[in-house]
Each structure stands twice: as C-alpha cells, then as structure tokens.
Amino acid sequence: MPDILNLEGVHFRYAEDNPLVLEDLSLEIPTGKVTAILGPNGTGKTTLLHLLLGLLKPNQGAALVAGKPHRAYSRRELSKLIGLVPQFESIPFNFSVFEYVTLGRSPYLNPFQMPGGEDLDIVENALEVAGIPHLADKPVMEISGGERQLVHVARVLAQRTRILLLDEPTAHLDLENQNRILSLLKKMSAEGTTAVMTTHDPNAAIFAADYFILMKAGQIAAQGSASAVITSENLSRVFRTPIRVEVNNGYTMVVMEKGGD
Amino acid sequence: MNTRNFHRTLVILLLALVGTFLLSIFVGRYPEPFWMPWRVFRDDPLARLLVLRLRLPRLLTALLLGMVLSAAGAVMQMVFRNPLVEPGFLGVSQGAAFGAAVSILWLTSHPLVIEVSATFFGLLALAGAYYLSTRIRYGGWVLRLILSGVAVSALFSAGVGVLKYLADPLTELPELTFWLLGGLYSVTWRELLFVLPFGLAGIGVIYAMRWRINLLSLNDETAFSLGASLGRERLVLLVAAVSATAALTSISGIIGWIGLIVPHIARRLLGASAEKSVPAAMLMGGIFSLVADDLARTLLPGEIPLGILTSAIGAVLFMYLMISMGIKVRNHA
Numbered sequence: 001m002p003d004i005l006n007l008e009g010v011h012f013r014y015a016e017d018n019p020l021v022l023e024d025l026s027l028e029i030p031t032g033k034v035t036a037i038l039g040p041n042g043t044g045k046t047t048l049l050h051l052l053l054g055l056l057k058p059n060q061g062a063a064l065v066a067g068k069p070h071r072a073y074s075r076r077e078l079s080k081l082i083g084l085v086p087q088f089e090s091i092p093f094n095f096s097v098f099e100y101v102t103l104g105r106s107p108y109l110n111p112f113q114m115p116g117g118e119d120l121d122i123v124e125n126a127l128e129v130a131g132i133p134h135l136a137d138k139p140v141m142e143i144s145g146g147e148r149q150l151v152h153v154a155r156v157l158a159q160r161t162r163i164l165l166l167d168e169p170t171a172h173l174d175l176e177n178q179n180r181i182l183s184l185l186k187k188m189s190a191e192g193t194t195a196v197m198t199t200h201d202p203n204a205a206i207f208a209a210d211y212f213i214l215m216k217a218g219q220i221a222a223q224g225s226a227s228a229v230i231t232s233e234n235l236s237r238v239f240r241t242p243i244r245v246e247v248n249n250g251y252t253m254v255v256m257e258k259g260g261d
Numbered sequence: 262m263n264t265r266n267f268h269r270t271l272v273i274l275l276l277a278l279v280g281t282f283l284l285s286i287f288v289g290r291y292p293e294p295f296w297m298p299w300r301v302f303r304d305d306p307l308a309r310l311l312v313l314r315l316r317l318p319r320l321l322t323a324l325l326l327g328m329v330l331s332a333a334g335a336v337m338q339m340v341f342r343n344p345l346v347e348p349g350f351l352g353v354s355q356g357a358a359f360g361a362a363v364s365i366l367w368l369t370s371h372p373l374v375i376e377v378s379a380t381f382f383g384l385l386a387l388a389g390a391y392y393l394s395t396r397i398r399y400g401g402w403v404l405r406l407i408l409s410g411v412a413v414s415a416l417f418s419a420g421v422g423v424l425k426y427l428a429d430p431l432t433e434l435p436e437l438t439f440w441l442l443g444g445l446y447s448v449t450w451r452e453l454l455f456v457l458p459f460g461l462a463g464i465g466v467i468y469a470m471r472w473r474i475n476l477l478s479l480n481d482e483t484a485f486s487l488g489a490s491l492g493r494e495r496l497v498l499l500v501a502a503v504s505a506t507a508a509l510t511s512i513s514g515i516i517g518w519i520g521l522i523v524p525h526i527a528r529r530l531l532g533a534s535a536e537k538s539v540p541a542a543m544l545m546g547g548i549f550s551l552v553a554d555d556l557a558r559t560l561l562p563g564e565i566p567l568g569i570l571t572s573a574i575g576a577v578l579f580m581y582l583m584i585s586m587g588i589k590v591r592n593h594a
C-alpha cells in the first residue's frame with residue numbers, strides 16, 4: 001500500500017527567474033502518525049506544505065496522494081482528503097465562531113448548497129473535540145490568539161479529512177495553548193488521522209511528532225525517528241547556533257547554548 | 262444571530278419593503294405635492310394612467326436597482342476581502358458612464374442604445390481592470406485589482422470629461438450631465454423590461470451562492486483547501502454582480518453609496534455571514550432606493566437627481582456608522 005503522501009525528486013521555484021526554493025526533495029509521510037517538518041525560518045517549509053496540499057505544483061518530480069498525483073482527484077475529492085490550517089489566516093469579516101467552523105463543511109456541499117442539519121451536528125462535535133463549545137457564538141475577531149488557533153483546528157475537524165496539514169500551529173502561542181493544540185494533534189493521530197506540522201521549534205516537534213523531517217535551505221538534512229534526527233550535531237548545523245539535546249527521564253529536550261562561540 | 266431571530270428580521274424587512282412600495286405608489290407631485298389620496302386615484306383617469314404607465318415601472322426599477330447594487334456591493338466586499346469596496350470599484354460605473362456618454366453624443370439618445378452602450382463599456386472596464394491586474398507582477402490579487410480598478414476608472418473618467426468638453430452646451434451637455442448625476446426619471450415599462458433579465462439573473466446567482474460567498478472571503482490557501490475553485494467561482498459571482506450593475510446603471514446613471522453602505526448595515530444587523538446578510542442587504546437596498554427615489558420625485562417641483570440624494574444620505578449614514586458602531590477594516594492585500 002502506498003504512503004498517504006509522498007514527494008519524489010521535487011524541484012520547485014515560484015517563477016522561472018527565481019532561485020529554487022526546494023531542490024530534489026524526496027520524502028514519505030507515514031500514515032496515521034504526526035510528522036514534524038522542522039527547520040529555521042525561510043527553508044521552504046510552507047512551500048513544502050503547499051505542495052503536499054496541491055496548491056503548488058512541482059516544476060520537476062512528483063507529489064502524490066495515496067500513490068496518485070493531485071490532479072487525479074477533483075477539487076472536492078481532494079478537499080475531503082486533506083485539510084489545512086495556514087500560518088496566517090486573516091478573517092476580514094466578523095463571523096461567529098460557529099459560522100466560521102461551518103465553512104469546514106464546504107467540501108461536502110456544492111456551490112449552491114446550504115449546510116444542513118447533519119453538517120451543523122458535525123460542527124458542534126468539532127467544537128466539542130477542540131474544547132471550545134463555549135465560544136460558538138463569539139465573533140472571531142474578539143477572541144484571543146490561542147482560542148483563534150483552536151477555532152482553525154475545529155474548522156479542519158469539521159472538514160473530516162484523513163490528512164491534516166498545519167503550518168506553524170504553535171507559533172505565537174503561550175505554553176498552555178501549545179499544549180492544547182499539540183495534545184489534540186496527538187489524540188487525532190491516535191484515532192487514525194495523518195498530521196503534518198511545520199515548526200521552527202524543536203521542542204514543539206518533539207512533544208507531538210512521531211516522525212521528523214529536518215530541513216535546511218530547501219533540502220532535507222535528516223529524516224526519521226527522534227533519535228535519528230534530533231541530535232545536537234544535526235540541530236546545531238541546521239539552526240546555525242550551538243544546540244544541546246538532553247534526555248531526562250526518557251524525555252528529549254532541546255536547549256540553546258549560551259553565547260554562540 | 263440564531264435562525265429564529267434571522268427569520269423574524271427577514272420577515273420584518275420584507276414587510277417594510279412591501280409597505281414602502283405600496284406607500285410609494287401614492288407619493289409624488291400629482292395632483293398636488295407629496296400625496297395622492299385614494300379618491301383621486303379612483304376617480305381621476307389621468308392619475309391612474311400616471312401610476313400605471315410611469316410610477317409603477319419606476320418604482321419597480323428603483324426596487325431592482327437597490328437590490329442589485331446592495332447584492333453586488335456585498336459580493337464585491339466579501340470576494341475582494343475589503344469592506345470598503347462597492348460596485349463602482351473596478352471601473353464599472355465609470356465605464357458605463359462613458360458608454361452612455363458616447364451614445365448620447367455620437368449615436369443616439371434612444372434609451373435602448375444608451376443601455377447597450379453603457380453595459381458594453383461597463384463590462385469592458387471590468388475586463389480591462391482584470392487583464393491589467395494579471396499583468397502586474399507584485400502584490401496580492403486584491404491589491405492588483407484595486408490598483409487596476411483605480412487606473413481604469415480614472416481613464417474612463419477622463420474620457421467622460423473629454424466627451425463633456427466636446428458636447429454641445431445647449432443640447433447635449435444638459436442631457437449628459439443629468440444622466441451622469443443619476444436618476445430614474447426616464448424609466449418606462451420598456452426600459453424596465455430590458456434590464457429585468459440581467460437584474461434578476463444577477464441577484465438570483467448571488468442569492469443562490471450566498472453561503473459560498475463566505476468561503477471565497479477566506480485566505481486563498483484556506484479556500485483552496487476547502488475545495489473552492491477560486492478563479493471560476495469568483496468569476497461567476499463577479500460577472501453576475503457586474504452585468505446586473507452595468508445594466509441597471511445604463512438606465513439609472515451613476516448611483517453611488519447604496520452598494521457600499523447597505524451591506525455594512527446588513528452585516529451590523531445580522532452578522533457577517535453572507536448567508537444571512539446578503540438576503541437582508543437586498544431587502545434593505547430595495548427600501549433605501551425606493552425611499553431615496555420618493556424624495557427625488559417629491560421634495561422639489563423639479564426632479565432632484567437620485568445619485569445626489571443617495572450620496573448625501575449614504576455619506577451621512579456612513580459617518581454615523583463609523584463613529585457610533587466602528588466599521589472594522591483590516592489591513593491585508
């Protein structure tokens with residue numbers, strides 16, 4: 001059985017005269033696990049996520065969903081398979097949380113259809129699972145950053161996809177909200193969802209992920225389990241700053257060394 | 262807002278619309294200013310003729326105009342993710358004005374020809390703005406379209422200026438100027454029947470896609486991940502909005518502010534979701550435009566151009582909304 005998502009020899013640039021953002025990238029996302037794409041800012045993590053989503057097409061090589069290229073699926077089929085929580089989501093109109101989360105049902109409705117009773121039940125359930133049923137009637141512009149991220153996650157939960165892509169889901173969040181989001185991801189993967197998150201924070205990756213892809217300047221520096229990828233040597237090289245990896249009571253922790261020399 | 266409140270508000274708006282329409286039938290300056298008593302309507306054949314031949318098609322046109330401009334405004338604000346956009350944006354109004362001026366000056370003042378010419382140039386402006394936006398190589402697509410719309414609008418505006426300069430000041434210029442100020446004084450059943458299909462088709466498509474409009478107001482990447490065919494769905498909605506606007510503009514002249522202000526009030530009243538705010542905006546737009554036209558017909562012995570009244574009322578309402586409720590504008594492109 002093919003992996004649920006994979007890239008084979010992918011090269012990507014945004015325009016012909018632009019430099020390559022991703023160079024000869026091959027990877028397999030394990031099914032039913034949380035995968036962390038880890039790397040410093042500007043290494044092409046978001047671009048990689050957009051290729052997995054099918055929003056961008058590789059200039060060379062192939063991006064595959066369950067063994068088939070994205071174009072083999074219709075837009076609606078694809079949106080029933082893969083959900084996305086982008087890094088920045090500006091919502092210009094003041095929807096209520098419930099109205100916004102209901103948009104997660106779009107893949108199941110044609111452009112002229114309204115969400116029905118069953119859709120609304122699924123939305124209520126998504127709000128429960130995300131732990132935010134009390135926010136349902138609140139306007140999205142009037143909730144905190146942490147609550148907002150949970151609302152975005154509730155929206156993809158309502159989408160009921162087998163694959164979840166999350167772009168820096170814990171950036172700008174305090175520790176409590178990081179814990180809530182990452183724990184939710186782990187819970188969903190335990191129930192069979194394949195999750196892929198990008199992050200520049202190794203500790204967030206270690207907390208949630210089963211599989212790690214370490215990126216440096218558009219290429220893969222290392223991929224595999226925590227023990228293979230999360231090493232002082234790898235992280236210090238990729239993040240270009242001295243980093244110590246400590247194991248304490250079986251839990252791996254990444255610590256930035258003071259100074260720099 | 263929950264569903265029951267929503268339905269109640271919608272019924273109240275619908276009743277208000279029907280009431281305004283029925284009252285408007287008796288508002289005017291015949292046989293005396295402001296009000297035609299029922300007795301006159303019953304006994305005076307000229308009064309009946311006036312109502313059936315002139316006032317009724319004019320009221321229906323005002324109603325359709327208000328609904329179209331509000332629906333088109335709501336669509337454009339959401340699709341362009343910018344609450345300060347209205348149908349005149351993208352050069353549509355100025356294009357239509359140019360088309361009408363060309364017809365009045367060089368072709369004929371026959372209403373049908375003016376309509377066709379205005380619609381043609383309105384759509385041409387949209388196509389021009391859209392093409393220009395695809396050639397700009399920086400900024401998000403909203404920014405590119407706004408810049409293109411400003412440029413195309415300015416171009417057609419200059420064109421209208423040239424035509425006014427060339428117009429015969431005694432014969433052509435007054436007609437041209439009055440058309441540009443906007444008004445429904447020349448509407449008869451014939452004009453109404455010509456624009457009715459465009460108007461109904463436009464608001465029909467917008468109404469049918471009202472829930473989907475919410476999806477198109479999200480980030481491109483989010484809307485894509487939720488299965489939207491962004492280019493195609495935006496195009497369908499914009500063509501519906503613009504063709505209906507251009508058709509109505511061709512008989513009404515430029516009527517500003519309805520498309521900007523009414524969707525704002527509708528969102529304030531019923532929440533941001535287009536599923537609820539678009540039907541409400543259509544009804545409120547109809548009421549707004551009927552009332553404005555009533556005032557235009559009756560306040561002075563001569564007709565006040567409708568465009569002047571909608572701008573005056575709209576601007577005052579806008580100032581009030583800005584100060585009292587806070588119109589939220591977010592910076593994004």
